[in-house]
Structures are given as C-alpha cells and as structure tokens.
Amino acid sequence: MKIKLTLYKIALILLVFTSCSNGGSKGMSDNSYENKSFYTMENGELIRPTGYRSWIFVGTPVTPNELNGGKAPFPEMHNVYIDPASYDHYKKSGKFKEGTILVKELVSVGATSAVSGNGYFEGEFIGLEASVKSKEHFPNEPGNWAIFSFTEPKTGILKERAKQFPYAACAACHDTNADDDFVFTQFYPVLRAAKGAGAINPEDGAKRTAEKKDDSKKLGIWDATAPTPTDKKFDIPLNEEKLFAFLNTESYKKLKYQEKETHKSAGPHETVRSYISNELAESVKAGNKEHPIGSYAIKEQYKDGKQLGWAVMLKTQDKTDNGSGWFWYETLDRNDISKKAAYGNGVKGCVSCHSIGNDMVRATFLN
Structure with a gap:
C-alpha cells in the first residue's frame, strides 16, 4: 500500500512539473516577436500605434531654439521607441527588417533648471509620429520608408489614423543625412551598440567609452561646411553686412521671375514668396542638371502677414558638390543683422x- 501511494505521489509530482514545463514553453512561443507586426495599415492609412512605451526605448534627442538661432525646425524633445521584433532582428542582422516601426513621441521642453544644474527637461506630451519600413505598403518609396504624424496641435488630441507624409516633407532629409537606412543612428547609441550584436544584450557588457575632452568646435546643422569664395563677384554680395543691406533695399523685387503672392512653405519656413534670377529661372525651365554660376534665389519669409527676414541661395561654382557649391544665407529679422x-x-x-x-x-512655380 505504501509503495502504491509513493508511486502515486511521484507520478503526481512529475505531472505537475511536466505541466509547468509545457506551460512555460507555450508562453515563450506566444511571446515570440519573430513574425509579429506592431502596426496596422487600413486603406493606405496607419492606425495609431498603442502600447509603444513598453517597446525598446532608443533615446531622446532635442534641438532647442536656443542652440539654433531661435529657429529650430523641431524644438521639442523626441522620445523614440522601436518595436521589439525589429530590435531583435537589428541585433542579429544589423539591418532594419521589413515591418520595422519606430515611434516618436513629442514632448515639450519644460524646465531649464533643476537641483542638479541647468539643462533641458521634459515638459508635457504634445504629439506622436511614426516611421514604417514596408515594401508591401510603400514599394515606390526610397528605402520603403514612410512617415506619419498623428499630432493635432489645435485640439491636443491625437488622430486615430494618419496619412503618409510626402517624401519631400520628411523622408528627403532622412535619406540625405541619416547614417543607417533612413534612421539617424548616429544620435542613438542604443541602436549603434545593438547593430549586429547577435544574441547578446549589448547593455550587459562592462566596456564603456571613456570621456574624452574635445576642444574642437563641432559644426552645427546651420554652420558652413565649405569655404565661401571671396575672389568672385556676383550680382548680389556675399559679405554678410553688404548682403543684409542689399536685401533691405528690396531691389530684387524688380526680377522678372517671382511668385505672385505668399504661400505656405513646403519646408521649415512658415510663409514665403520667392524671387528668382533670370539665369536660374531659365536654367530650371530648361531642366539643366547643373545651374550656372551666379544664379540665385531670394525668399521672403512671413509670419502673421508680416515680413520677417529672407533666405538666399546662390551658386558659387560649376559643380554642386553635395551642396558645397551653393552659398546659403538666412536671417530671421530684417531689422537686426x-x-x-x-x-x-x-x-x-x-x-x-x-x-x-x-x-x-525647388521653385515649382517655374514649371
């Protein structure tokens, strides 16, 4: 009798452990992110992602107005997340997979001082954007990436679905400046460390990069990266003081090719009106791949019906050379150089x- 009871207990214990083991395996299978999709597309629109704060946190870049001449295109903080499946794939392969989604939660800059010192600290949630990589849904987009915004600044309530931004509005900048497949990994050490790391968790490693003192001046996005010629004469001066004075004369308004009225800018400027030199206008209309030296455009910038300043571009050499052959100038106040x-x-x-x-x-009115 004792032997039978003992055998019964052993069988019961084995059954319990077996059940736990099977249950654990089933749970792991259910949690596998290998083929899971973290977004939904309906009729060409992206349904607003949810639960993203439990995804992999990538980082929080910020480009405040104070460091960008009072004119940062994106002055808010960006909390960026990537879905777990794509993060795992990026670790294994070093590439962003089909179906990758990155969510960018916009947060206002709050306090600029704390007990620890001065800085930029997060304020309130103000918007939501997302980037999706999908050959299925965006076969004709560069890199198969599309960008969406659910932000409604007037109401403060996020939209339930969003249409894709035009390439020129966002993706063009990512295409030109992002380090890795339209993603600005140069600003996200979490992704840089994960790229091709394999099965390991890169954060578990003990190695860290020692802080090095860098006395060199780092170029910002609005700094010149190539020398401006001083030995050439053009129809408009390149000297800053002389150019500012020239713009205030408004003599450029005599140019033949100009927009009839102001309109909302397709770029970071608010409301604009453009004036194009004859050489540049004729070159654009002819479809030339390289515009002639000395051709230029002047863009008046407005806000609330008042003209604030100007943006100027002028070709200074035969070859564009990734933009180095163009001179750029922008001032935000026509009364303050x-x-x-x-x-x-x-x-x-x-x-x-x-x-x-x-x-x-990009002067479309010439077409």
Whole structure:
C-alpha cells in the first residue's frame, strides 16, 4: 500500500512539473516577436500605434531654439521607441527588417533648471509620429520608408489614423543625412551598440567609452561646411553686412521671375514668396542638371502677414558638390543683422531640404 501511494505521489509530482514545463514553453512561443507586426495599415492609412512605451526605448534627442538661432525646425524633445521584433532582428542582422516601426513621441521642453544644474527637461506630451519600413505598403518609396504624424496641435488630441507624409516633407532629409537606412543612428547609441550584436544584450557588457575632452568646435546643422569664395563677384554680395543691406533695399523685387503672392512653405519656413534670377529661372525651365554660376534665389519669409527676414541661395561654382557649391544665407529679422540662422557654403540644414530639388532648386512655380 505504501509503495502504491509513493508511486502515486511521484507520478503526481512529475505531472505537475511536466505541466509547468509545457506551460512555460507555450508562453515563450506566444511571446515570440519573430513574425509579429506592431502596426496596422487600413486603406493606405496607419492606425495609431498603442502600447509603444513598453517597446525598446532608443533615446531622446532635442534641438532647442536656443542652440539654433531661435529657429529650430523641431524644438521639442523626441522620445523614440522601436518595436521589439525589429530590435531583435537589428541585433542579429544589423539591418532594419521589413515591418520595422519606430515611434516618436513629442514632448515639450519644460524646465531649464533643476537641483542638479541647468539643462533641458521634459515638459508635457504634445504629439506622436511614426516611421514604417514596408515594401508591401510603400514599394515606390526610397528605402520603403514612410512617415506619419498623428499630432493635432489645435485640439491636443491625437488622430486615430494618419496619412503618409510626402517624401519631400520628411523622408528627403532622412535619406540625405541619416547614417543607417533612413534612421539617424548616429544620435542613438542604443541602436549603434545593438547593430549586429547577435544574441547578446549589448547593455550587459562592462566596456564603456571613456570621456574624452574635445576642444574642437563641432559644426552645427546651420554652420558652413565649405569655404565661401571671396575672389568672385556676383550680382548680389556675399559679405554678410553688404548682403543684409542689399536685401533691405528690396531691389530684387524688380526680377522678372517671382511668385505672385505668399504661400505656405513646403519646408521649415512658415510663409514665403520667392524671387528668382533670370539665369536660374531659365536654367530650371530648361531642366539643366547643373545651374550656372551666379544664379540665385531670394525668399521672403512671413509670419502673421508680416515680413520677417529672407533666405538666399546662390551658386558659387560649376559643380554642386553635395551642396558645397551653393552659398546659403538666412536671417530671421530684417531689422537686426544678428538674428542670422545660416550663412556660408554647404550649410547642411539647407542642403538636406533642397537636395530633392533640381540642383537644389525647388521653385515649382517655374514649371
């Protein structure tokens, strides 16, 4: 009798352990992210992602107005997340897979000081955007990436679905400036460490990069990356003081080719009106791949019906050379020369937006 009871207990224990083991395996299978999709497309629109704060947190970049001449295109903080399946794939293969989604939650800049010192600290949630890589849904988009925004600034309530942004609005900048397949991995050490790491968790490693003192001046997105010629004469001056004075004379308004009225900018400027030199206009209309030296465009910038400043571009050499052959200038106040946003050749902030145009020119009214 004792033997039978003992055998019964052993069988019961084995049954319990077997059940637990099977249950655990089943749970692991259910949690596998290998083929799971973390987004839904309906009729060409992206349904607003949910639960993304439990995904892999990538980082929080911020480009405040104070460091961008008062004119940061994106002054808010961006909390960026990537879905777990794509993160695992990126670790294994070093590539963003079909179906990757990155969510960017927009957060206002809140306090600029704390007990630890001065800095930029998060304020309130103000918007939501997403990037999706899908050959199935976006076969004709570069890299098969599409970008969406669910933000409704007027109501403060996120939209339930969103249409894809035009390539020129966002993806063109990613295409030109992002380090890895339209993703700005150069600003996300989490992704850089994960790329091709395999099955290991890169954060578990003990190695860290020692802080090195860097006394060199790092170029910002609105700084010149190429020298501006001083030995050539053009129809408009390149010297900052002389150019500012020239713009205030408004003599450029006599140009033959100009927009009839102001309109909302397709780029980071708010409301604009463009004036194009004869040489540039004729070159654009002819479809030339390289516009002639000395051709230029002047863009008046407006806000609330008032003209604030100008943006200027002028071709200074035969070859565009990734934007280095163009001179760029932008001022935000026609009465204050110190309110300069950009000056010089090869300004990345200008080149990245204009690179989708015909030799940097996006003047559609000439077509």
